[in-house]
Amino acid sequence: MLTHLRPAIVILTIMTLLTGIAYPLAITGIGQVLLSQAANGSMTIKDDKIIGSTLIGQAWTSDKYFWGRPSAAGDGYNAAASSGSNLGPTSLKLMDRIKTDSDRLRNSIAAKLLPADSITASGSGLDPHISPEFAMLQIARVAKARNLSEGQIKVVVEANIDKPIAGIFSQPRVNVLLLNMALDGLSSSPNG
Amino acid sequence: MTLAGWFQIILILALVTGGAVLLGRYMAAVFSGQKTFLAPGENIINRLAGITPREQDWKTYTLAMLAFNAAGFIVLYGLQRLQEFLPLNPQGFSAVPEALSFNTAMSFVTNTNWQSYGGEATMSHFVQMAGFTVHNFLSAATGIALAVAITRAFARSGVNTIGNFWDDLVKSTLYVLLPLSIVVAIAFIALGIPQTLQGSIDATTLEGVKQTIALGPIASQEAIKQLGTNGGGFLNANSAHPFENPSAWSDYLSIFAMLVVSAAMPFMFGRMVGDVRQGRALFITMFLFITMGTAIVYWAEATGNPIIHALGIDPSQGNMEGKEVRFGLAMTALFAVATTGLSCGAVNAMHASLTPLGGLVPLFMIQLGEVLPGGVGSGLYGILVIAVLTVFIAGLMVGRTPDYLGKKIEAKEMKLAMLALLILPLVILGFSAVSAILPLALSSLANAGPHGLSEILYAYSSAAGNNGSAFAGLNANTNWYNTTLGISMFLGRFAYIVPMMAIAGSLAAKTKVPASNGSFPTHGTMFITLLVGVILILGGLQYFPSLALSPIVEHFLMLAGKTF
Numbered sequence: 001m002l003t004h005l006r007p008a009i010v011i012l013t014i015m016t017l018l019t020g021i022a023y024p025l026a027i028t029g030i031g032q033v034l035l036s037q038a039a040n041g042s043m044t045i046k047d048d049k050i051i052g053s054t055l056i057g058q059a060w061t062s063d064k065y066f067w068g069r070p071s072a073a074g075d076g077y078n079a080a081a082s083s084g085s086n087l088g089p090t091s092l093k094l095m096d097r098i099k100t101d102s103d104r105l106r107n108s109i110a111a112k113l114l115p116a117d118s119i120t121a122s123g124s125g126l127d128p129h130i131s132p133e134f135a136m137l138q139i140a141r142v143a144k145a146r147n148l149s150e151g152q153i154k155v156v157v158e159a160n161i162d163k164p165i166a167g168i169f170s171q172p173r174v175n176v177l178l179l180n181m182a183l184d185g186l187s188s189s190p191n192g
Numbered sequence: 193m194t195l196a197g198w199f200q201i202i203l204i205l206a207l208v209t210g211g212a213v214l215l216g217r218y219m220a221a222v223f224s225g226q227k228t229f230l231a232p233g234e235n236i237i238n239r240l241a242g243i244t245p246r247e248q249d250w251k252t253y254t255l256a257m258l259a260f261n262a263a264g265f266i267v268l269y270g271l272q273r274l275q276e277f278l279p280l281n282p283q284g285f286s287a288v289p290e291a292l293s294f295n296t297a298m299s300f301v302t303n304t305n306w307q308s309y310g311g312e313a314t315m316s317h318f319v320q321m322a323g324f325t326v327h328n329f330l331s332a333a334t335g336i337a338l339a340v341a342i343t344r345a346f347a348r349s350g351v352n353t354i355g356n357f358w359d360d361l362v363k364s365t366l367y368v369l370l371p372l373s374i375v376v377a378i379a380f381i382a383l384g385i386p387q388t389l390q391g392s393i394d395a396t397t398l399e400g401v402k403q404t405i406a407l408g409p410i411a412s413q414e415a416i417k418q419l420g421t422n423g424g425g426f427l428n429a430n431s432a433h434p435f436e437n438p439s440a441w442s443d444y445l446s447i448f449a450m451l452v453v454s455a456a457m458p459f460m461f462g463r464m465v466g467d468v469r470q471g472r473a474l475f476i477t478m479f480l481f482i483t484m485g486t487a488i489v490y491w492a493e494a495t496g497n498p499i500i501h502a503l504g505i506d507p508s509q510g511n512m513e514g515k516e517v518r519f520g521l522a523m524t525a526l527f528a529v530a531t532t533g534l535s536c537g538a539v540n541a542m543h544a545s546l547t548p549l550g551g552l553v554p555l556f557m558i559q560l561g562e563v564l565p566g567g568v569g570s571g572l573y574g575i576l577v578i579a580v581l582t583v584f585i586a587g588l589m590v591g592r593t594p595d596y597l598g599k600k601i602e603a604k605e606m607k608l609a610m611l612a613l614l615i616l617p618l619v620i621l622g623f624s625a626v627s628a629i630l631p632l633a634l635s636s637l638a639n640a641g642p643h644g645l646s647e648i649l650y651a652y653s654s655a656a657g658n659n660g661s662a663f664a665g666l667n668a669n670t671n672w673y674n675t676t677l678g679i680s681m682f683l684g685r686f687a688y689i690v691p692m693m694a695i696a697g698s699l700a701a702k703t704k705v706p707a708s709n710g711s712f713p714t715h716g717t718m719f720i721t722l723l724v725g726v727i728l729i730l731g732g733l734q735y736f737p738s739l740a741l742s743p744i745v746e747h748f749l750m751l752a753g754k755t756f
Contacts, residue, residue, distance in 0.1 A: 007242060008260045008263045009263060010241035011361065012267065015330055016322055019326050019416075020322035020323070021322060024321045027377045027378065027391060027409070030378060031378070031381040031411065035381045035382055038383075038384050038386070040393075042386075043386070043393060050396070051394040051395055051510070053393075056405055058401075059399075065399065080392060080404045080405070080406045081312070081313055081691070082429035083310070083428055084514040084545060085513065085514065086514070086639075086665035087513065087544070087639065088643035088663075089499070089545070089548055090499070090548075091412060095500070095755055098500060102503060113504060115506050115509060116511070117509060117517055119498075119503075120515070123429055123516055123540065123545075125369070127516040130517060138459070153276070167200055167446075170518065171519065171520040173518055177448070181398070184398065
């Protein structure tokens with residue numbers, strides 16, 4: 001065993017320097033120089049202030065904005081404590097939560113069936129997207145709160161739907177932050 | 193289920209197969225001693241470490257491996273305990289408690305990467321980089337080294353030696369894992385994964401609310417996390433987190449990266465034993481299970497949960513609890529099955545919130561022994577032990593002395609194989625049984641009813657199988673779970689390796705008997721069928737009673753609309 005001690009310690013040290021220090025620092029250097037927007041978390045800036053990351057979902061409560069999915073990260077969309085609900089398919093707690101959330105949504109949504117993503121918490125609690133169906137159902141509420149026609153809002157939603165490439169790769173989805181930023185742009189324009 | 197979904201699944205598996213054939217050929221060349229362009233680096237390391245790559249017998253090889261892993265364990269434990277005194281700790285995290293440090297050190301050394309903690313709220317950048325990233329490489333390299341050693345045992349005839357551990361370890365890291373990681377890490381940044389030394393950024397949302405967004409050197413750890421089938425995420429939500437897996441494209445790359453090295457191992461094996469058909473048979477067996485498992489999970493998740501549908505929810509999206517919109521059900525199903533067929537343990541959806549049958553498959557894939565295709569290296573030596581058992585059973589059926597690749601399989605090998613195979617059910621079922629009646633253990637459960645038993649069973653299966661994924665409702669950060677899961681990981685890794693290496697030693701010393709009309713071919717459909725049967729029967733006999741009490745009964749209760 002003792003004969004193995006020297007190679008064990010030396011290789012562990014060299015590998016720590018190589019894979020634990022040099023490798024991540026070199027990748028950091030490459031990322032910061034060549035791909036700095038992505039390497040720093042794809043932050044979005046408006047009026048010189050960081051308003052969030054386009055990759056990270058946020059909590060939306062105002063009727064003026066489109067809402068995201070329910071979140072189990074901290075008190076909701078806590079981006080320093082990502083988490084799913086981890087509730088199982090026969091959990092009473094899960095069913096109670098779904099009832100509460102769907103009652104709230106039904107205040108402003110007339111449709112008989114709600115899309116599944118509107119009442120389920122994502123795996124990370126930070127899902128930045130909703131389904132196009134869920135976005136469409138929120139148009140009436142947002143239009144009312146903004147005093148705009150539903151048609152005006154619908155145009156913005158449709159422009160913000162990401163469709164699968166070639167109908168196969170990736171999922172149809174709407175980035176809630178980008179959609180809400182586009183909406184704010186719409187309201188402040190002179191003929192809006 | 194949609195055609196587009198199946199097209200993605202088949203395309204990724206096809207790309208993995210192609211990549212694995214090429215990588216297998218390259219690895220066979222590396223471990224047969226052919227020089228590569230990185231050879232000067234290897235020479236420097238050997239000189240500093242005082243290594244003369246002299247061939248070792250199985251005992252010396254195993255002892256070197258154990259000494260190395262013991263040293264790694266001690267350092268990793270120390271780094272966590274001393275975290276507050278170490279650099280690169282922008283969030284000012286204090287020392288990690290004893291039981292959690294023990295669990296986490298064992299977890300990363302054994303290639304399990306079970307995480308009782310939330311990364312962004314517990315570990316400093318320094319511990320993540322100099323501790324976890326290092327062991328993501330080294331535990332994977334250890335697995336590859338051991339698999340190469342047992343491959344040599346089959347390839348050689350009448351010798352006592354099976355290679356040199358240090359040589360294999362350094363080659364695995366330098367020539368296989370590091371170059372692949374650099375490429376994948378840069379691709380990951382391009383796809384949106386952060387790589388910075390900053391701790392977090394405060395944003396003010398359009399509604400005027402402050403949001404603190406945790407950041408870090410994520411891409412570099414993410415690359416080796418997948419390539420080394422480690423699975424330990426930088427952030428709590430693992431590959432479901434948009435910073436670990438921002439898009440469908442990063443998801444495709446994640447699945448490819450986690451599968452490709454393990455899938456290359458049987459091809460490397462085939463080349464090194466001089467018969468590529470042998471490796472192909474093992475590969476086909478592994479991927480049959482992946483495909484079947486994915487089909488079941490995909491179907492179960494697309495069918496969804498009738499209790500939720502009864503609340504006025506549209507069933508067309510399937511079960512979305514714990515899933516991200518950007519991946520879709522097909523890529524969630526493939527990810528869940530691949531990560532558990534491997535011993536990876538990364539997750540892009542919360543397994544605890546899968547439907548009962550959708551959760552049964554990942555659990556069963558782990559219990560089948562982490563050989564489909566298993567962890568890097570560990571999957572190959574794992575399936576070779578089962579292959580040896582299969583030819584033995586086949587031999588019994590026709591009354592012939594069994595042999596595999598010209599090596600006679602005798603009582604000694606069978607005893608050692610059984611010793612290795614029995615450690616998993618003993619650990620999984622033993623600890624689960626105790627936890628199911630211990631009030632201390634039961635207070636950690638998040639879900640009542642049969643789902644609670646699933647949480648416990650999944651935890652010990654994941655630990656002993658060195659997987660690392662979880663039904664994460666279970667609060668495992670308690671002294672009971674941290675300690676017993678740590679012991680499970682240790683036994684699942686090393687109590688399997690030692691008898692397996694003894695088999696390697698015994699086989700290397702045997703002379704090859706040339707194939708005759710009487711020998712049972714181990715590359716055809718008949719052998720694959722038998723191997724699939726042995727894997728299923730072995731796993732079924734061991735775990736079916738416990739599974740019947742957890743996911744299976746939960747499935748019927750869900751159909752009956754019962755909640756807990």
